[in-house]
Amino acid sequence: SPVLWGGGWSILSMASQMLGAPQHEVSQKGAFCSRTEESQPHLSKTDLTARISFFVFLFPWFGLDIGGTLVKLVYFEPKDITAEEEEEEVENLKSIRKYLTSNVAYGSTGIRDVHLELKDLTLCGRKGNLHFIRFPTHDMPAFIQMGSEKHFSSLHTTLCATGGGAYKFEQDFRTMGDLQLCKLDELDCLIKGVLYIDSVGFNGHSECYYFENPTDAERCQKLPFNLENPYPLLLVNIGSGVSILAVYSKENYKRVTGTSLGGGTFFGLCCLLTGCSTFEEALEMASHGDSTKVDKLVRDIYGGDYERFGLPGWAVASSFGNMMSKEKRESVSKEDLAKATLITITNNIGSIARMCALNENINRVVFVGNFLRINTISMRLLAYALDYWSKGQLKALFLEHEGYFGAVGALLELLDSA
């Protein structure tokens, strides 16, 4: 569920690769601990573990993923609270629970994705519902402020957070909210979250799905996919930027590559090109546009297929390539531009993912991240492109909880460390 954190990490590995640093072969749990120690010299590892184990059974249970664009929050609402417990429950805790579970929107920008709620989940021996909440990262100060007003720190809980924002806002949490963040590795969290959610399923349905006949509007079907034996797996997380991971087992994965052309690029460019102001608006525009007016296709250049290399005429040869000409610039609509932006970003991610899959010899590619939220165009395009360019060798898979896996992972880390 780290919605939009991918980019930070993509770049990290890119940097380490460029600098010739050893590939970040991550199988380490506890990596976050050493990092936590580094940035909090006053807090020893045993202190931290002690704090966590002491408070772990104390509610509230949160997992936080602070990405470049969106903050993802998962909240476990216990449904098996005994009368005795209820009596002992402090007022603050109760009010937080009420506030979160009785609303579907928080402030002007916070949203609870009710349709994603996982019901009757058993976590650490407790039964309850898992809620999925998101809000823009630029509202983070208001969120911390709210925590402070609701005296969150008096609950003596530990807030587990991942994503770049865990670093960026750590200081604010401490000073404004009197809260100590437990910072967690985002890739660890992502994988943990994916594997967990897939294993518990989506309220009796399959978490994982794929598209059959993705380009055929009539025959296109969303079908469940059984991810029981998930390994090896290529995990493509499309947030603001993109990270691509090769996962060989629960503990063994590596970051293969990434690109800065991700969801943030789509949205950012759309804002510049069409004047839209929300992701939803951008997608809505895109759904009414025709990208072939904007993009230069193989057939625009070759008059048909480029047979020598097996490139079909409909393939994009140069994204936005038609916009070099004045007449064509004047004849396109904002919708066309939005669609072209979406197609460009999606195709690029698909093509990089395909090359990674080829290199790593992995044929299942799972796409996650909030770029895919309500974005059927991209999902179907990814499904089709992967199938077409790999001649049926690769399968594009998707998960219902798109952007929330990092936050779920953070919550699980909290409970695990108990």
Place this chain on the structure above:
Amino acid sequence: MPNLDKWGISLNLSFIFFLLTGGSLTKLAYYSTVQHKVARVRSFDHSGKDIENEPLYEISVQEEITARLHFIKFENTYIETCLDFIKDHLVNTETKVIKATGGGAYKFKDLIEKKLGLKVDKEDVMTCLIKGCNFVLRNIPHEVFAYQKDSDTEFRFQTNHPNIFPYLLVNIGSGVSIVKVETEDKFEWIGGSSIGGGTFWGLGALLTKTKKFDELLQLASKGQHTNVDMLVKDVYGGAYQTLGLSGNLIASSFGKSTTADKGIGPSGTIQLQCFILWQGEVQALFLRHEGYLGAIGAFLKGAEQDNPNQYSWGENYAGSSGLMSTSPDVYPMQRTRSGTFDMLEMDRLERPLVNLPLLKDPSTYIPDTVDLTDDAMARKYWLTCFEEALDGVAKRAAASQPDSIDALQRAEKFRQKYWNKLQTLRQQPFAYGTLTVRSLLDTREHCLNEFNFPDPYSKVKQKENGIALKCFQSVIESLDSLGWEERQFALVKGLLAGNVFDWGAKAVSDVLESEPQFGFEEAKSKLQGRGSSAAVEGPPHKCALIFADNSGIDIILGVFPFVRELLSRGTEVILACNSGPALNDVTYSESLIVTERIAAMDPVIQSALREEKLLLVQTGSSSPCLDLSRLDKGLAVLVRERKTDLVIIEGMGRAIHTNYYAALKCESLKLAVIKNSWLADRLGGKIFSVIFKYEVPCK
């Protein structure tokens, strides 16, 4: 089309020529024959004439036709103008087919066929690209460079490795193609991306008020992408250091433009990331002539019956517009021009060029001693030096053709052109590859040739050769009167004194201009320091290769007595002179006449010539400097045949500006007189100091 009219004067398009039309830019490659003037020397028939008062030989300027490859690129909008131009200049009516490649070949096929009445034959773009790439890698030194961001020397040029394969070719046109090239004919398309130059242009045109590709690049160079892109530090705050990553890496391109307040200023400057990131140990290398590869390849494919690959080619610095910097402060006018109109010219060399077989390691040999791209102080000095000398050179060029009505005008045009080149190089030292004294000298020669000054020093050389020949016998007599050891010393001193006579050096040309009586003895007295005799008596060498420098006293009174001594020791001599004129350097054809005259006076030389123990060859070069990796094939063959075991390189241009550090497989002697006080200073000596470098390769 800008500048095209200039060609009407000097060249005729003929033979085959080909057109490449890409997605946005058109690149045209054609073969032309260029008529230009060359200086020739011809021996007089002296029988029964008063030799005393006659010049040594006859100088004539003749028209010569040489083959030249032209490559130009321009935006597609100029295509009709371009076709008109081709039509007007198409001489060879036998041409029925025109080769075209690239996407545009399909698009413009009808237009081309209608306009020119020729059949368009489409060639596969990738095949052409690779052929072209192989061609430039083989023929243009310093073609390949690495780009270093945030460094003093933005561009670091690479020596061409003899074996160019395998390599990965990433072609960024409107889109991007990635090809693995394993041999000349074996290559594989391994991937690509639709996000390429067309995307930059298209998006740039949508997002800014700028609509031209080149202006967009210029705009981009002024922009600050961090205002638009979401960087790692934007996501991680200040804490990215703990993760061991640079905060300046982009996390999400355009990720910031979603927040309205941080948007783009009214001028709308945006920087798009145009670098390729290579991961792992791979080094990203770029080509100076990247844009031309497809056109060159299409041309080569069509010209297969002429087999251009069998020839060697040289970049013509005068006709090529050079590499442009991405720095914002560079001449905006030049930048603007380069996008719409940019050219490369390559002259076909008469004979193939190869490595000197005696080079210790051809793959690491670098001819030039000082890299002026690297050394800012040296660069400044030499550019100023060439600027200051320019008026004199232009004056001399004009004076060399007193009978020509337009000599003054042409000399002025030459002066302008070379001056502009020097200014370009001040701004962009890397424009033509690594900047060196050699490239400055060569550019000057190319510019002189372009304005029909094939040999400004021909008369000076003629006169000096005549004078020196008259002294030859007395010099030999005085040498012969000396004892062995004394004679060796005198020979070396003579060799060095002769080398003082160099019109290329300003300090010398000043003396020569003001003191016409300045002679061999005066030169000897100018030499600084103690001479030390290096000629230790030992077993004679099998064969010596001598690269001669200046004509006149240098070759006749300096080199020839030395040659004569070697011959009498039983050492064969290969005397290598330039194929074409450069400054007052002795040319191969002049050396033939001079040698003939000396042979008439001297029995040692005469019999050596007859018995082929003294051999005259040409270097294949017309440069005052010497690139041992590009020498005439005939010379290389001879060097091998005669088992050459001593190489003597004479003069500043050949032994100091170049080859000072050249490592050879055999013994070598590099000698020169430093005729430049700055250089003397730098090397820790005084003007007219002597460099005498005798090297024995370690066994």
